[in-house]
Amino acid sequence: MADIIPHWLTKQAALAPDRIAIEQPDGTTYTFLELKEKSQSFARRLKKLGVQNDTKIGILSSNHTHMVIAIHALTYLGAVAVMLNTRLTEEELNYQINDAGAKTILVQQHDRQLEAEQYSFSEVWDMPAYDTELKAEIDLDDVFTIIYTSGTTGFPKGVIHTYGNHWWSAVGSMLNLGLHSDDKWLAVLPIFHVGGLSILMRSVIYGIPIYLMERYDKQLAHDALMNKNVTIASVVTIMVRDLLHLLGEGRYPDTVRCLLLGGGPAPQNLLEQAKSREVPVFQSYGMTETSSQIVTLGPEDALEKIGSSGKPLFPAQLQINAEKNEVGEIFVKGPMVTKGYYNNAEATRKSITNDWLATGDLGYTDHDGFLYVVDRRKDLIISGGENIYPAEIESVLAGMEAIREAGVVGKRDEKWGQIPVAFVVTDHPSVTSEDIQSYLHRHLASYKVPKEIYFIETLPRNASNKLVRNKLLEHITD
């Protein structure tokens, strides 16, 4: 039976009208009451554009207050927000816009040619407000957002999130991390990704402020943790690296209780470094399909189980398609998991069976039930019959002082089927392939040591900042 709750922003504005909902580095703030009033006012203006129940509306913006208002405004009309990644090309954006059937896009600025009507936030504000009925309740079964998977291969798929998916994600995280009355969550991850969007949801559900940063700036992020009473921050590996660097021998205030680390496996040495500086990094595992984290290392285990992504959140379940302690594909289930892909029954059928989502990731659980993600299934290198996980080699490479970052990929080989080859970015021009290979031989079995090492300027990353391994081979010109 469908669960109905009061509209969450209206409710939060009624419960805690004067509490801060949004704080920004320049000092501007919005209370929940102000955010509600602005969002309702924006909704009344959107009505002029024919936005109604189930209308798909694109949102193309960096983390700006107007974007937050626009998202909430769509909820008041029952419209579906198609979250568009600002880093995509026009071609990529048009694919998603057309696939989702979005005829209208709300943009921060007019700087793209897109196959839909574009309205900037300020253009909407200039429209008259209609006297229209706004949603007073939320049906958790209704669709709220569509977010395309960044797709390191193939066409992106539009992941459908209901309000319930986001609700359960927020509740699952709260059961893991607790909820303190002084919590403040750093929102620097892009809101067009589910990792950033979920911070917004938690804010309105928990009644806590977000510290909203329009784009990632390591100095500002560091300052937020040091001086702005941020208690929890959602981060990715590169941010942890930057923050540790800026922290130096210093310490964060005790109020910093969690750096929630997502976006893929982190190098072991980085986690060790964080541990040694008493920075509470909690690894997590999740994807667009799970409405952000679904497996997270809890506070109690963060130090003991370094390298693990933890255990599935309270409402979630996990299965590994393998014998105990063996590596296999990771399956997850829970009310935060998407019901499927928009307009793509085949992809849905392929990915979801009896509510279990096949993640395409490989991992194992230890005897205490902690998940260790080893790699993407499709990135697995099979060399002479041995399984080689690029992420394992990358992690060792990242531990070598001379190496800033590294990517490993399988290359066709007549004799072995595939061989691992590495692409590294270094700040030390004097380091040689031989240095690196000899370092690797001290840490890895021989068959895992890349047979070829390539020095490149930067690693190819997609719009989510994820390493795109299959583009690495394009660097080999021979």
Add this chain to the structure above:
Amino acid sequence: MADIIPHWLTKQAALAPDRIAIEQPDGTTYTFLELKEKSQSFARRLKKLGVQNDTKIGILSSNHTHMVIAIHALTYLGAVAVMLNTRLTEEELNYQINDAGAKTILVQQHDRQLEAEQYSFSEVWDMPAYDTELKAEIDLDDVFTIIYTSGTTGFPKGVIHTYGNHWWSAVGSMLNLGLHSDDKWLAVLPIFHVGGLSILMRSVIYGIPIYLMERYDKQLAHDALMNKNVTIASVVTIMVRDLLHLLGEGRYPDTVRCLLLGGGPAPQNLLEQAKSREVPVFQSYGMTETSSQIVTLGPEDALEKIGSSGKPLFPAQLQINAEKNEVGEIFVKGPMVTKGYYNNAEATRKSITNDWLATGDLGYTDHDGFLYVVDRRKDLIISGGENIYPAEIESVLAGMEAIREAGVVGKRDEKWGQIPVAFVVTDHPSVTSEDIQSYLHRHLASYKVPKEIYFIETLPRNASNKLVRNKLLEHITD
């Protein structure tokens, strides 16, 4: 669409096997892993009694670990727990047992003649364990408990609670009170009532210990708050009075962050006293039908809005059937509200319309949206066309030093229709009706002052310790 979550006790035992689930004043503790194993073992023994999906099983016990185990055991079999009040007569119990169709009752001891097979907890432990499949998941739409409303008039009705009702109640409370990793909840309210049962649910969902007291003992309860690191306690008025008395001029440790007060309106002077001693009493409003509190005064407002029950919890809604600021019947809605009464479609139809529950209580909201409960609708006294709320007069009476407790009720009167009459319990034999009436005249409009004052030994209370006003008149022998 039905939400499926992993079985909550199994899950908590997997997430935090060594965390304490139950702590008792004698020092014994059970971890979540131990509680799970015992509950599963008990379930395997119950199987012999033919307990299966949807079987109604009575539970008749005081707050004992075996009772907790029995409740969880039923969840592993999908059976429905009919929670029976140990203070009821055999006749009252048999009414509920027959109405619920419970053929089996799990009892603490064999001390009643009941119209069902009785098995003591220890008898079940003596049975062999069957190798049977236990539930690994919980469907939130499934029925979990039936609890009969204590019924100050008429036949009791069996309130049906789904797992979802209990889940949402726990989540709603968490969003109000927050969740700290060191939380420990005092469970002294009877678990056969929803107020006590809900503590058990929060424990397993939040992963926090309960401090389980078999029966109310004011000294032990005081000790729990003073010395046992209890952070939250569910209490009723009489307990607050006792605790304040024992506290004297002392102070609780800072770790005591909430005394959640339910069970009916509390006298203003008691709340003022608590405030002056910095005891964080949060008034709340709820009933069996709402799976415990549904309206609660939040930490931020506890001092400002003394006397109010607060605002509806995040997932809940409230309406007063009256003009703004006027007294009217209280209606509530939310996913913690029962879907209806067992085996009683008529009562369900009368009470619930479009998911809104008519509570039968009267109240109003102030201009900030805070609820003030004034009385039960059926206890309203109409005297010469004026509405008189017994609870208001009782509250004033309770503020008079000579009076221990008081009950007010309407008596038929030829001239006025009804007149208010008071029944008081006093420790000061010298106090007279005239003293009391003259005190009341200083605080209340004349038409509200009871025309007759009766001195009695104790007030008639039902098994939930609630004043049964309609039995007061039986004290008048003329």
